[in-house]
Amino acid sequence: MPVIDSIKAAFSSSESKHPEHSTSTTTPTTATAPTHIQPTGAAPHTPVSPNDMTNSAATTADAPTWSDKPVFDNEKITVIFVLGGPGAGKGTQCDRLVKDYGFKHLSAGDLLRAEQTRSGSTYGAMIKEYITEGKIVPMEVTIKLLENAMRDTLASPPSAPGWESSHGRFLIDGFPRKMDQALKFDQAVCQSSFVLFFATTEAVMLERLLERGKTSGRDDDNRESITKRFRTFIETSMPVVDYYRQRGNVVEIDSSPPVDVVYDKVRVEVDQRLGLLSSSTSNRSTNPAGVHSTSAGAPVLEKPIGLSA
Numbered sequence: 001m002p003v004i005d006s007i008k009a010a011f012s013s014s015e016s017k018h019p020e021h022s023t024s025t026t027t028p029t030t031a032t033a034p035t036h037i038q039p040t041g042a043a044p045h046t047p048v049s050p051n052d053m054t055n056s057a058a059t060t061a062d063a064p065t066w067s068d069k070p071v072f073d074n075e076k077i078t079v080i081f082v083l084g085g086p087g088a089g090k091g092t093q094c095d096r097l098v099k100d101y102g103f104k105h106l107s108a109g110d111l112l113r114a115e116q117t118r119s120g121s122t123y124g125a126m127i128k129e130y131i132t133e134g135k136i137v138p139m140e141v142t143i144k145l146l147e148n149a150m151r152d153t154l155a156s157p158p159s160a161p162g163w164e165s166s167h168g169r170f171l172i173d174g175f176p177r178k179m180d181q182a183l184k185f186d187q188a189v190c191q192s193s194f195v196l197f198f199a200t201t202e203a204v205m206l207e208r209l210l211e212r213g214k215t216s217g218r219d220d221d222n223r224e225s226i227t228k229r230f231r232t233f234i235e236t237s238m239p240v241v242d243y244y245r246q247r248g249n250v251v252e253i254d255s256s257p258p259v260d261v262v263y264d265k266v267r268v269e270v271d272q273r274l275g276l277l278s279s280s281t282s283n284r285s286t287n288p289a290g291v292h293s294t295s296a297g298a299p300v301l302e303k304p305i306g307l308s309a
Contacts, residue, residue, distance in 0.1 A: 071147060072190035076166055077154075078274070079190050081182075082173040083241055084198030086229045087205030087212070089255040089262060093198065094171045096263050101169065101270065102160025104153045108175035111145040112137055113218075134228025136236060139181040146172060147189050171196075177237045182244075194273055195244045196266070198255035202230055 082090045094105045116127040123141065130137045154168055162169040176182035186192055209226050244250050251269045255262050
């Protein structure tokens with residue numbers, strides 16, 4: 001049995017036993033959305049490395065096991081999903097947050113690109129085809145690569161704030177891109193803390209990506225692939241943003257201005273969310289224009305800039 005099929009079989013088996021964990025791609029509403037599992041500790045788990053996952057001789061026995069509760073305790077592990085259209089500036093802002101706050105930056109796209117070129121990878125060609133076509137790689141692959149990367153980091157944590165006593169801070173960039181990814185990660189890996197959403201126009205993103213394409217060497221930094229990625233983001237990823245927004249877990253930033261201006265806004269929100277500001281500071285009207293937080297009592301952007309349909 002191909003590895004990707006065995007991985008999917010493991011997911012299906014888990015969901016058939018626990019229908020409340022279903023990862024249907026139907027966008028949940030406030031009334032019907034599944035309740036997140038609140039983890040109390042790390043669940044027993046048998047890790048599967050990328051090498052195991054991509055062994056051409058792999059069978060169902062090699063598929064990853066998925067526990068009934070998250071692998072990581074969200075009381076100790078902070079996970080921030082960083083979302084935004086292609087070219088919205090996610091990576092640039094993540095680099096600064098890593099430097100100032102000690103986050104570990106995990107880019108789903110980087111992990112997938114590394115896997116597609118890794119010697120011996122069974123589905124490297126499949127990943128390349130999906131990325132080039134602007135399609136979303138099957139979540140079973142992406143989620144397992146992210147979990148493995150988190151395990152590796154926690155095994156040798158950085159000497160930075162937020163990593164003491166088995167704690168950790170992760171920025172997961174470009175993930176989740178679909179509802180099933182969001183629900184499965186929260187339920188099986190670690191419940192996320194909040195979403196940092198960078199919003200700008202397609203015109204701005206297109207200009208940035210075409211400029212980047214001159215030197216990036218990436219197969220998907222061309223006009224045709226970029227257009228497909230725009231459509232994919234709007235159709236599949238915006239429902240994820242809306243899902244977390246309904247729960248007060250989205251911080252929306254207008255990423256059209258210069259990098260420094262955007263980062264000033266990001267720091268205000270991250271400080272508030274991580275409790276790094278005193279209550280007196282948090283209550284002052286010092287929020288920069290362009291910040292839209294959906295948490296209760298937080299400032300709201302009067303004229304948010306989003307993606308065109």
